[in-house]
Amino acid sequence: MKIKPSLSKGTRDFLPSEVAKRNYIFDTIKSVFRKYGFEQIETPAIEKLETLTGKYGEEGDKLLFKILNSGDYLAEVRNQKSAISELEPQEITPLIAEKGLRYDLTVPLARYVVQHQDQLAFPFKRFHIGPVWRADRPQKGRYQEFYQCDADVIGSSSLLNEVELLKIYAEVFEKLRIANCELRINNRKLLEGLAEYHGLKDHFESVITGIDKLDKITKEQLLESYVKLGMPSNSIDSLKNLIEDITLKSDLVLTDILDGKKKTTIGQVGAKELNFVYESFIKNYSGQVKITKDYTLARGLNYYTGLIVEVKINGFAIGSLGGGGRYDNLTEIFGGQNMSGVGISFGIERIYDMMEELNLFPEHIAEGVKVLLVPRDSQTEEYTFRQVQTLRDAGIPAEIFLGNVKKQKQFAYAEQKGISYIVEIGANEMESGNFRLRHVKERQEVGSGFTLSELLQKLS
C-alpha cells in the first residue's frame, strides 16, 4: 500500500534550518519574559468542547476542530434519531464529539487559573508558547495549525503591568533587530466614553467592530456599511462625529475629555489611564522603538476593558506583529472570582516571515557541529570514530560522516548543516596521526600536518 505522502491542508513541516530560526525567535522572547519574572506553563492541545464553545463568537465556534469520540460513537445518534434526513451537523456534533483542539491560549489560561488558583502565586505572571488550531480557509501566511506566544499578568490591576508589557515588546523587537516598529496604544474606556458622549452607548460593539476596519477601508465606506446595516440616521451622524474625533491627527479628543469639554466619566478614566501608561513608558524607556497614541485602535476581540496595544511595522505591508490589552472579566466564565488580567501576544508567524524577507536572522544561528571527520574507506572508519569521541570529550561538537558518497557530496552535507571544517582520514592520516584541516565554505585547506591536539586548539 504505497501512498504519495502529503500534508493535511494548512499545516506545515519545518526543515532543520527553519526550526533553528523559529527557535531563535522563541528563545529571544523567552529570555525577556523570564527576565521580567514571567514563568512558563503548558496546557493540553485537547480541551473539552464545553470549555471552548461559546467563547469565540458564532464564527469561532465553527472554526473549532472537533475530535470524534472513541468506540461506538454513533450509539447515541442511533438512539435519538430515526431518519437519515435528520442528520444535521449542529445537532449531531454534540452527540459524537466532546473534545476539541484549543483555538487560542487565552481561554485555556482562564480555565487554568480558576482550576489551579490554590497552587499559583498571585499576581500570576505566566507565558505560554504553543500551537493552536483553527479550521480557517488556509491562505498565504494563514494556517490551520500555528503558534501563539503570550504573556499575561492575572490578579493585579496596577497600570505598571501595562508599562512592563510594553517594555517587553520594545526589548524583544530591539533584540530581534526589528526596532523600526511602533507600539500603538489606546484605551477601551476612552472609546466607551466617546461612544457614550456621542449617544452611541447601546451600539458600542458595532462601533468597535467598525473602527477596527478603519485601516482597511475609508471613513465613507465605513459609514455606508452602517447605513446598510440599518442603523438609524441620527446614529450615523453621531458615528460620523465620533470618527472625526478619533481620526484627528492630534491629542485634541484626549484633552477635550480630560478638560471636561467632552463630558464622560468612563472616558475620563480611560484618558487618564492612557496618559499614565504613555508617559510612564516614555520615562522608563530610551531605546529605538516608538510609542504613539492611536485613537482609532479598537482591537476586535470584545473582552478588552482597558488599555489596548498593537505593534505596527512602518513601511511594510504586513499586519500587526503583536497585540494585547487589559481584560477584567475573563476568569468569570469559569466561575472564578473576578480577576483583572492584562496580556500581550507575539505574532510569531509574521515576525518569522518579516525577518526572513529582511534577512534579519544572524548567520550562525544554530550552535551546530564544528568539524566533520570523514573516513576515506571502511578501513579507517573505526579509527575515525575514535577521533570523533576524543574531540567530543574535549567539548568540541564533532561528527563522523558515515554515508557512502562522493567527496563533493560530503562538502555539500557539511555546508548544509553549517559545519565549518572538514578533516578527511585515510590510511596515511591513521598511521602518521597528522591531519589536514579544510574550510567547508571556501573548500580550502586551512593547514595540514596537524596532530589531533593541535587540531583541538585550532577548533576551540
Place this chain on the structure above:
Amino acid sequence: MKIKPSLSKGTRDFLPSEVAKRNYIFDTIKSVFRKYGFEQIETPAIEKLETLTGKYGEEGDKLLFKILNSGDYLAEVRNQKSAISELEPQEITPLIAEKGLRYDLTVPLARYVVQHQDQLAFPFKRFHIGPVWRADRPQKGRYQEFYQCDADVIGSSSLLNEVELLKIYAEVFEKLRIANCELRINNRKLLEGLAEYHGLKDHFESVITGIDKLDKITKEQLLESYVKLGMPSNSIDSLKNLIEDITLKSDLVLTDILDGKKKTTIGQVGAKELNFVYESFIKNYSGQVKITKDYTLARGLNYYTGLIVEVKINGFAIGSLGGGGRYDNLTEIFGGQNMSGVGISFGIERIYDMMEELNLFPEHIAEGVKVLLVPRDSQTEEYTFRQVQTLRDAGIPAEIFLGNVKKQKQFAYAEQKGISYIVEIGANEMESGNFRLRHVKERQEVGSGFTLSELLQKLS
C-alpha cells in the same frame, strides 16, 4: 454560563515548577543530540488519516484520534446511507473524518523524509520532541496526550550509528544522574535466525510477541498461552527449545551460532552485528552506564530488522526509560526508496516520574528572578518601578511586586517563584536611597543601608 473547569481525560496542565523540570530534561537531551550532529525538525500535530491508518496495527488504528471534517460533514452520510441502523463507526468514520492527530513521531518522520528528500542532507540525522495522542484508557503514568523524544539516522547502514546512539543514551542518563541504568541490546536477525534454526520461521511474529512478554510472565505461562492459541505441538516443543536458548544466563547461544553449531545464515549476521556494536561501545565508553546482551529482548513493534535496545533501570519498578533499533523498510510505505534507518527514543514521562521520586532534579533549576522589589504603598510604586528597570538594565533579573497583599504573602510569592532576595521600598528608602536586603527563604536580613549600586554588586 458558568462551567466548573476541568480537563479532558488523560490530558494534563503543567505548573511553572513542572514545566521548569520538564525543560531541564528536554534541554539536557537536546544538548547531547546537537553535540552528536542531530538537528531538530517539526511536523504538524494534524496528519491526513491516510498517512496514519494501517501503520500501527488494528489496535493502533482504534487508538487514533480522528478530527471531524468542517462544514456540513454529514452530506456524504446522507447520500450514501438510507437508514439510521446502518450507522456503524467503521463505515461512517471515513465519510466524516479525513484528519487525525499523530500517534507517534516515527510515521511522520517516514512521510517527512520521502516528501522532503531533495531538501535534506543524507545521512539525515534528526531529532524531534513533541506531543503525540492516543485514545488509550488513561491510568497512572499513561496519558492520552504525552511527549515523545526521538533521534534517528536515515540513510546510513553503518553500525557505528548504533554505537553513537548508545553513547547518546549513556551521556544523557549520566547528565541526568540516572547512571545506574543498563542498556540492554539484542539483534532481530539473531532472533530470526534462531526461529529459523528451530523451524519456527513461519511463526516469527508470534515468537517475537511472546518473547516480549517474558519479563512479565514465566516461561511456562508463555508456552501455555501458545497452546491456547492452537499452535501445533511440535512447534510448542521448538518454542520451548528456543526459549531455553535465549534465557540461558550466558553467551552460549551467540557462540553456538557464530561457531556454526547452530547453523543459520541470518542468525550469524545478527550475532556478528550484536558483537560489533557491543564491543565497539565498550571500547569507546568509560562511564558508569552498563551495557548487556539480553537475548530475551524482542521489542514489540514489528518494523525492527537489526539491533534493538532498551534502557532498564535496576531496582526500580518502572518499565524501560527508552528504546529503539534499526529498521530497514520504513520509508517504503510512502513510496520512498528503501532507506535504512536507526533510532532511539527517550521515555520522557517515565524519566520525569523517576527523577521526581528519587529527587534528582537540581535545586535551582530555573534561572528565575533574583530579587523582588516591593513598594510599601502606592506613593513609592513608581520609584520602585524605576529601580527595577535599573537592575534589569544591569542584567539582573528583577521583579516589582504589584499585588495588594500582606507582607507574609509577598514572601510566599517570592519563595514559590524561587526568588532569592526581597527589598521593601517605602518613603524612607525613597528619600535616603538606602535599601535593606533580605533573604527570602530564611526571612532574614542580609544587611541594610545599601545603595542601589552596592545592592547591584551583592546580587551579581
